[in-house]
Amino acid sequence: MNTHRRMGTYLYALAALACIVWGLPDARGASTVVRTITNNSTPSPDVSLAASPAATVSVYAVEETLPAGLTPANISNDGSWDSANRKVKWGPFFDHTARTLTYEVTGPDGAYALAGVGSFDGSSATTTGDLQAIILSAPEIAVTGDPDFGSVEVSAGSADRTFTVQNRGTAVLSLTGAPRVAILGANAADFAVLAEPAATVAPGGSTTFTVRFDPSAAGLRQATVSIGSNDGSENPYTLAVHGLGAVPTEPGGDFDLVFADPGNAGPWRLWDFSGHYLTTGAGYTLTLDLVQDEKGTLGGVGRIQGTLGGVAIDVGGMPISGKVKGKAGVVTLKATIAGAAGSAGGKTAVSLKLSATLDGGHLVGTVTGMVVDTAGGKQDFQAPLGLALPPGMDGTYHLPVELLLDAKGGIGGDGILVLSNGRTVVLVVKGRRQPDGTALLGLAGDAAVDPAFKAVRVRLSVRTLSDGRGIILGISGKALGQSLKWPL
Secondary structure, eight states, X not given: OHHHHXXXXXXXXXXXXXXXXXXXXOSOTXXXXXXXXXXXXXXXXXXXXXXXXXXXXXXXXXXXXXXXXXXXXXXXXXXXXXXXXTEEEEEEXXXXXXXXXXXXXXXXXXXXXXXXXXXXXXXXXXXXXXXXXXXXXXXXXXXXXOOEEEEEETTXXXXXXXXXXEEOSSSOEEBOOXXXXXXXXXXXXXXXXXXXXXXXXXXXOEEEEEEEEOOSSSEEEEXXXXXXXXXXXXXXXXXXXXXXXXXXXXXXXXXXXXXXXXXXXXTTOOOOOOEEEEEEETTEEEEEEXXXXXXXXXXXXXXXXXXXXXXXXXXXXXXEEEEEEEETTEEEEEEEEEEEEEETTEEEEEEEEEEEEEETTEEEEEEEXXXXXXXXXXXXXXXXXXXXXXXXXXXXXXXXXXXXXXXXXXXXXXXEEEETTSOEEEEEEEEXXXXXXXXXXXXXXXXXXXXXXXXXXXXXXXXXXXXXXXXXXXXXXXXXXXXXXXXX
């Protein structure tokens, strides 16, 4: 019985497919296909076909014939593009359910006549409705950039942001405003355009403009950037921007102590060279695992492998001792490495000296010394040294503090020095409020938490702000073997 039922279904499907014959007179007048074209006169009009079969229809299909130059995209309902015959095809559908079939067309600018037909149980119905798709190149504006200007001290600072105007369309974008970029809104006076974008942008191209935020009052400051153009769908293009105005406040509470220009490489930076390093030279590989303490003292172990003077060597577990020093922004590292190990010829002894200066993100210098092997004899060793700093170490740091201000202007509290690689030093804070409202703070490593922390001692002049920042006006002291002094 099941076999007969499956065979009957199969024969029905074959008979239904045989009924799809294009071009026969319409014997099912109630079946229709109606075309609607939207987004005409744009680079990509949308075509929608409402296929409505009569209630007696068993199987139907629909196709559209596109003129030369047009290309379909985003064909719905599992439709396909027959490029050889320039036809968009849907079906067969083995029911009489009404469907909406859609696609988009692109091509050169111009007006294009569309033709279509539906086949309903072998009878054809010519598609009616909209007949012409009009393709017209158009610009499309888009603006990228960070609209948040962050927190800026009132009357003592400013922040700049650069924005990019892109043309994602297919025609030249013209910026028609006068000025090309206008600032509107209640706080518009706090924002100013420093550099105007170009007047025109080619398809796929871009131009930039810069806005400066200089707050005139405390709190949230908002404005709208408005750009007039020939983009008919977004004219003007608007972008909401905002920033926070901050004013001085009493030095009591939680603050994040920062430099006014944290991106400025200067003598206030702190470097921790702890980490794993590897450098190679002619016939050898030198591996270093450095540990730097709060005094700048270096420890760790090293290993040298390779072939020197025709003798294979591998000496590991060599202790490292040395020192990191920094002054006026110049940071140096000096260390010695020595050890011995058995070799094929008996014994190999290594004694090396490292001398390097921080240059950007690298320690650059020389490694010198000697290798003594019972088989190969004594060999002097000298090679250039270049060590890339471990990930995360860029010399910057955070200083979150809690300040307790008493009635007499005394300040106590605590804080944490957080280096860019995540290393921390717990601090005790003592200081005093100054007559001008600033705070003079002494930060000392908390020896009760870790005796090594006592090597960290720093004095700061700070102006605390309503946004929770403490602007560092000056710094002096010592940490991790480096002297800090700014301004110089």
